[in-house]
Amino acid sequence: MTDARFRKLLWLYIAVMVASLIAMFFPGYSETLATAYANEPEPWLMQQAWIGWTVIGGFAAVALAGLIGLFYFKRWARSLSLYSTLAGYLFAPLIGSSLYSGLELALSDGSSVLWGAILALSYFSPVSQRFGR
Numbered sequence: 001m002t003d004a005r006f007r008k009l010l011w012l013y014i015a016v017m018v019a020s021l022i023a024m025f026f027p028g029y030s031e032t033l034a035t036a037y038a039n040e041p042e043p044w045l046m047q048q049a050w051i052g053w054t055v056i057g058g059f060a061a062v063a064l065a066g067l068i069g070l071f072y073f074k075r076w077a078r079s080l081s082l083y084s085t086l087a088g089y090l091f092a093p094l095i096g097s098s099l100y101s102g103l104e105l106a107l108s109d110g111s112s113v114l115w116g117a118i119l120a121l122s123y124f125s126p127v128s129q130r131f132g133r
Contacts, residue, residue: 001125003073009121010071013114020107028101043096052095059088070122073130078122085119 027034046052062084069077100108121127 001121001127003127003130006118006121006125006127007071009114009118010067013111013118014067016107016111016114020104020111023101023104023107026101026103028103029099033099037097037099040097043094045094046096055091059084059091063088070118073127075131078119078128078131081122082119085115 045055062080066077066081066084070081122131
């Protein structure tokens with residue numbers, strides 16, 4: 001894995017993630033399903049909107065910092081990205097249920113696979129030596 005290919009993977013991850021976010025605005029599910037989802041009770045964290053958005057914003061800022069650090073091969077970026085990913089998995093149940101279209105799900109899963117590959121390559125490929133400097 002070369003530095004250039006690693007950065008291309010990062011750009012591909014960003015593109016797929018942005019496409020996933022755009023797909024949110026074009027739901028591919030029925031009005032009945034959307035209504036049923038709207039009637040689901042909100043989890044505690046999201047009932048306190050300011051707390052929920054503060055936590056989500058904090059996670060987004062940390063994830064963005066890790067991503068930028070990976071672009072520049074910063075030593076701290078791998079750890080920050082790995083720990084923020086693990087924290088995100090622990091935090092996800094507090095957000096509650098989600099409703100995705102097929103396209104959203106495919107793009108979201110694709111970005112998750114890319115992110116896993118990026119993290120693995122940052123630790124277990126020749127490019128990992130760049131993070132040790």
